[in-house]
Amino acid sequence: MALWELQQRRKEVALKNFVHKHLGAFAGKILEEFNRPRAVLFRQIASPTHETIRFLKLAKQMKLKPLILEYYEDKFVSAENRSKRALCKMPIYQYTGLDGRDMVEYETVCDFNISTGKKFKEVVCLNGEQLIPFHHRLFRIGTGLNPKTYSFDASHWFKSVGKNAGEYYEHLLALFIRDGILFENFIPLRSESAFTKKIVLPAFEKLISTYGVKPLIIRLLSDNEEMRRFWDAYPRKIKKHIWT
Known part of the structure; x- marks a missing residue:
């Protein structure tokens, strides 16, 4: 339905x-x-988590070329953002227990004391590798895709329309009025739920008022899946490539 609507x-x-x-x-x-219809995932850095891999599979099923919009000039914080934290303290998926809990092991790749508050493009891993090339290297290994082709740093554009999410999010969502389809979950964790209510929903409603149609958004995960640790985690095969 969303694809048909996009085409129209x-x-x-x-x-x-x-x-x-x-x-x-x-x-x-x-x-x-967006010279052709695109399936879009918005994350600070393209990285081969299970969530990203699922997005790529869904885009392929819909016959849409995937695009990961990145934000290199965003600041790294760990306290209230699980996806940002996972870029520096990487959860490696092990197994799912009989009780349904996902078991992970962590690989800490950055010094949090040094990295917190820095822009992602300024963060350096413990092995001396810059954080963005580090994750792009893993992305290439984990997906077989070239991050230069399948990702785009939107920092310059975001900064041109506003200094914070409250200012740029409306423009971000406007891309999905007629240029592409956003794949996303608005996870009901306390901090992220507040972000959704304060930032996402007002932008969403303003766009409906302005254009008369809703931004095209497809839920990446179902209600009973979105809280699983599995999706933020990395496949086990990624671990051996972290320190190489």
């Missing part, structure tokens, strides 16, 4: 002009990535 909206020239005008003067580079 992309035929509307007036909608295209209206959306692209409001995306801002610095949106040209990112719009070049």
Whole structure:
């Protein structure tokens, strides 16, 4: 249904002009990535978690070229953001117990005391490798895909439309009015739920008011799956490549 709706909206020239005008003067580079319909995942750095692998599989099933929008100039914090924390303290999936709990082992790849508060592009791993190339190397190994082809750093565009999520999130979601489909979960953890209520929902409602249609969003995981530790974790085969 979302794919059919996307195809119909992309035929509307007036909608295209209206959306692209409001995306801002610095949106040209990112719009070049949408010269065809795209399936999109928004994460600070492309990395081969089970969640990312699922996204790539769903995009393939829908015959959409996947794109991971990244944000290198975002700041690394660990206290309230599980996905950010997992980039520096990597959970490696082991097995799922009889009680349904996912068992993981952790590989800490960065010094949290030094890294917290820095931009992702400034963070250095314990092995001396920059954090972004480190995860891109693992992405290439884990997925067989070139991160230069399947990811795009949107930092410049985000910064041009606002300094915080409350300002840039509306523009981010506007990409999914007629240019692509966002794959996402709005997980009901306390901190992330507050983010959804304060940032995501107001932006969503404003876009409906502006364009008369909803951004196209497909849930990446079902209700009973989204809280599993498995999805933030990495396949076991990734572990042997961390320190090489």
